[in-house]
Amino acid sequence: xxxxxxxxxxxxxxxxxxxxxxxxxxxxxxxxxxxxxxxxxxxxxxxxxxxxxxxxxxxxxxxxxxxxxxxxx
Amino acid sequence: xxxxxxxxxxxxxxxxxxxxxxxxxxxxxxxxxxxxxxxxxxxxxxxxxxxxxxxxxxxxxxxxxxxxxxxxxxxxxxxxxxxxxxxxxxxxxxxxxxxxxxxxxxxxxxxxxxxxxxxxxxxxxxxxxxxxxxxxxxxxxxxxxxxxxxxxxxxxxxxxxxxxxxxxxxxxxxxxxxxxxxxxxxxxxxxxxxxxxxxxxxxxxxxxxxxxxxxxxxxxxxxxxxxxxxxxxxxxxxxxxxxxxxxxxxxxxxxxxxxxxxxxxxxxxxxxxxxxxxxxxxxxxxxxxxxxxxxxxxxxxxxxxxxxxxxxxxxxxxxxxxxxxxxxxxxxxxxxxxxxxxxxxxxxxxxxxxxxxxxxxxxxxxxxxxxxxxxxxxxxxxxxxxxxxxxxxxxxxxxxxxxxxxxxxxxxxxxxxxxxxxxxxxxxxxxxxxxxxxxxxxxxxxxxxxxxxxxxxxxxxxxxxxxxxxxxxxxxxxxxxxxx
Numbered sequence: 001x002x003x004x005x006x007x008x009x010x011x012x013x014x015x016x017x018x019x020x021x022x023x024x025x026x027x028x029x030x031x032x033x034x035x036x037x038x039x040x041x042x043x044x045x046x047x048x049x050x051x052x053x054x055x056x057x058x059x060x061x062x063x064x065x066x067x068x069x070x071x072x073x
Numbered sequence: 074x075x076x077x078x079x080x081x082x083x084x085x086x087x088x089x090x091x092x093x094x095x096x097x098x099x100x101x102x103x104x105x106x107x108x109x110x111x112x113x114x115x116x117x118x119x120x121x122x123x124x125x126x127x128x129x130x131x132x133x134x135x136x137x138x139x140x141x142x143x144x145x146x147x148x149x150x151x152x153x154x155x156x157x158x159x160x161x162x163x164x165x166x167x168x169x170x171x172x173x174x175x176x177x178x179x180x181x182x183x184x185x186x187x188x189x190x191x192x193x194x195x196x197x198x199x200x201x202x203x204x205x206x207x208x209x210x211x212x213x214x215x216x217x218x219x220x221x222x223x224x225x226x227x228x229x230x231x232x233x234x235x236x237x238x239x240x241x242x243x244x245x246x247x248x249x250x251x252x253x254x255x256x257x258x259x260x261x262x263x264x265x266x267x268x269x270x271x272x273x274x275x276x277x278x279x280x281x282x283x284x285x286x287x288x289x290x291x292x293x294x295x296x297x298x299x300x301x302x303x304x305x306x307x308x309x310x311x312x313x314x315x316x317x318x319x320x321x322x323x324x325x326x327x328x329x330x331x332x333x334x335x336x337x338x339x340x341x342x343x344x345x346x347x348x349x350x351x352x353x354x355x356x357x358x359x360x361x362x363x364x365x366x367x368x369x370x371x372x373x374x375x376x377x378x379x380x381x382x383x384x385x386x387x388x389x390x391x392x393x394x395x396x397x398x399x400x401x402x403x404x405x406x407x408x409x410x411x412x413x414x415x416x417x418x419x420x421x422x423x424x425x426x427x428x429x430x431x432x433x434x435x436x437x438x439x440x441x442x443x444x445x446x447x448x449x450x451x452x453x454x455x456x457x458x459x460x461x462x463x464x465x466x467x468x469x470x471x472x473x474x475x476x477x478x479x480x481x482x483x484x485x486x487x488x489x490x491x492x493x494x495x496x497x498x499x500x501x502x503x504x505x506x507x508x509x510x511x512x513x514x515x516x517x518x519x520x521x522x523x524x525x526x527x528x529x530x531x532x533x534x535x536x537x538x539x540x541x542x543x544x545x546x547x548x549x550x551x552x553x554x555x556x557x
Contacts (some may be wrong), residue, residue: 045104
């Protein structure tokens with residue numbers, strides 16, 4: 001279990017715990033404080049088999065050249 | 074005994090360090106994972122060797138270790154299904170590039186029916202960097218508008234399209250509002266009767282709107298609109314002043330007019346604000362964020378998405394930009410400005426905004442509608458193009474629609490120099506560098522026009538963009554998502 005401490009922009013101190021234990025097991029070790037589970041996914045994967053042209057996989061991927069976003073969503 | 078399935082790490086995984094955290098990105102799924110220290114340690118031998126960030130090399134040499142599920146450490150085995158869903162691990166027999174190629178071919182056929190209509194080549198501005206050819210500034214006639222509507226209807230019926238997307242384009246499209254109303258009215262009724270989805274978008278400069286912009290948006294079903302500013306007022310008014318329609322000297326400032334148009338439409342449709350940046354605007358573009366925030370445009374649920382774009386040589390008509398040393402030097406500087414822009418935007422917006430403006434490296438289904446089998450751009454005179462940047466260069470048209478619905482005339486000698494099927498033949502998987510590149514799923518060769526025209530400066534810029542900015546963008550996304 002690795003611990004590190006950060007201060008949020010609001011000034012509030014938070015302790016990050018990196019562990020493979022369950023949230024319940026962690027809660028048992030940190031007294032009154034309530035753990036908040038941080039997701040494994042920062043961004044969930046797209047379903048690559050989906051046939052829809054969704055926001056996450058849009059028609060036009062050219063970022064540097066043309067004027068337009070082709071935005072069929 | 075059943076054979077145990079073997080797996081390997083995806084070629085399109087990229088590891089990015091962000092402070093004490095390691096992030097693992099996969100280009101096929103766009104998934105981004107946060108690894109614990111233990112997980113990072115356990116995963117390292119499975120992920121294969123770390124690669125440099127170089128574009129255009131690597132696939133042929135990719136040979137990561139093979140393993141079965143039973144070989145995995147407990148912490149990895151527990152999340153095995155999530156690693157598979159994220160594309161981090163793939164079956165060892167999988168040829169990821171071949172899968173990508175098949176999907177790319179299918180996407181080109183299955184892409185939505187997309188009709189871009191240039192209502193006029195005329196514009197009430199004369200931006201110094203304009204990519205369109207000067208000269209005859211044609212406007213679309215009502216008869217040509219009707220011919221295009223009839224062509225669209227026939228195409229929908231023949232090809233059985235279930236959706237129609239229309240993009241209004243110019244010149245300045247709002248200088249010919251009659252055509253927008255006329256075509257939209259015809260097509261919205263047609264689609265409504267047949268239960269076909271209809272959506273429209275527009276790229277405009279925000280200065281030629283009717284007194285009730287909301288009514289215009291609603292009746293023409295404008296789902297999204299892109300406006301442009303050349304940085305804050307002091308720069309914008311210098312470059313994007315309105316010309317005198319009667320040919321008089323001098324320009325009229327337009328910054329306030331654009332801002333008033335956006336004000337009137339905020340929350341009523343999705344709005345992209347393209348903020349053009351050149352070496353002289355530079356970091357001043359950051360002030361636009363504050364101006365937008367002060368007007369409440371960055372409040373939640375406004376569907377307002379600002380982004381910065383570098384002014385560059387998009388066609389030969391503004392080719393002087395590519396030759397100017399100051400612009401070349403600015404490319405590097407722009408990346409830093411872009412970083413600052415999104416850092417400042419984070420005060421107001423979360424990571425999802427980064428995706429809407431295509432800042433996050435999402436998987437690209439098709440790199441441009443120009444290479445879709447179901448997209449066309451009409452010039453005001455009925456010439457048909459694949460790329461909006463070609464409009465007005467008549468020899469670049471691949472076909473032409475006549476008023477009576479027939480096709481023609483035959484291409485002239487200049488037009489015959491350009492193969493009409495050059496867009497269909499474009500294939501990043503045959504490109505020596507693209508097919509090897511670790512950024513292929515999120516780039517697909519970038520701008521196909523640059524590849525077809527062999528615009529080496531533009532192609533180099535695209536490669537350099539990923540090489541120099543990929544890690545930074547992932548870190549910024551992580552920070553915007555509240556990452557620590």
